[in-house]
Every structure is written in C-alpha cells, then in structure tokens.
Amino acid sequence: MSTIDAKEAKGLQITIMGRSFRVACKEEEQRSLLEAVDYLNRRMEEIRDQGKIVGLERIAIMAALNITHEFLGAKVGGDFDMAAFKRRMAHMKTVIDQAMSEQTKLF
Numbered sequence: 001m002s003t004i005d006a007k008e009a010k011g012l013q014i015t016i017m018g019r020s021f022r023v024a025c026k027e028e029e030q031r032s033l034l035e036a037v038d039y040l041n042r043r044m045e046e047i048r049d050q051g052k053i054v055g056l057e058r059i060a061i062m063a064a065l066n067i068t069h070e071f072l073g074a075k076v077g078g079d080f081d082m083a084a085f086k087r088r089m090a091h092m093k094t095v096i097d098q099a100m101s102e103q104t105k106l107f
Contacts, residue, residue: 016041017048017056043067 012025014037025033043063053059071083 017044017059019056040067 010025010027010030011022012030012033014021014023014034016037023033040063043066044059047053047059047062047066053062
C-alpha cells in the first residue's frame with residue numbers, strides 16, 4: 001500500500017485472527033486491502049489449524065514468511081517475473097499519460 005495523505009485516508013476496521021485493527025486506507029484501495037486481509041487471515045488460520053506453531057506472533061511471522069516467499073517466487077513460465085512486469089506496465093502508463101496530456105494542449 002502506498003503512503004497515504006491524512007486527508008485522503010479513511011479509517012477501516014479489519015479483523016485478523018479475531019483481533020480488530022483500525023487502518024488508514026484510501027477509499028479506492030479498500031477492496032484490495034480487504035482481499036489482502038481475507039487472504040492473510042486464511043493463511044494464519046491454516047498455520048494455526050496445523051497445530052505445529054503456537055502463539056499469534058509466531059503464526060503471523062510464519063504467514064508473513066510464506067506469503068513473502070510466494071510473492072518473490074511469483075514467476076510465470078520460467079523467467080517471467082510478474083512483479084517486474086507490473087512495474088514496467090506502471091511506468092509505461094505514466095509515460096503514456098504524460099504524452100497524452102501534452103497532446104491535449106495541441107488542440
């Protein structure tokens with residue numbers, strides 16, 4: 001999640017493993033944040049239900065480690081790096097947006 005301007009942020013109440021938290025989140029990012037909360041909660045419950053790890057802090061650390069491993073290993077078809085692809089697409093969008101804004105000045 002990106003840095004949030006206090007004026008743009010809204011408080012969002014989330015629950016993970018039965019514990020409630022209030023987080024700042026832009027309105028347009030709430031849906032994806034709630035999906036992330038749901039994913040994290042499911043992963044933590046899976047780890048808890050296996051019974052091998054005890055304690056909320058240890059469960060959270062193992063879930064974070066597993067999710068980070070998934071994220072860093074997110075490659076499709078061998079050498080295709082999804083994170084790098086998304087960064088390149090975001091950069092291309094910025095370049096296109098800049099070019100388009102200059103075009104509107106011509107008319």
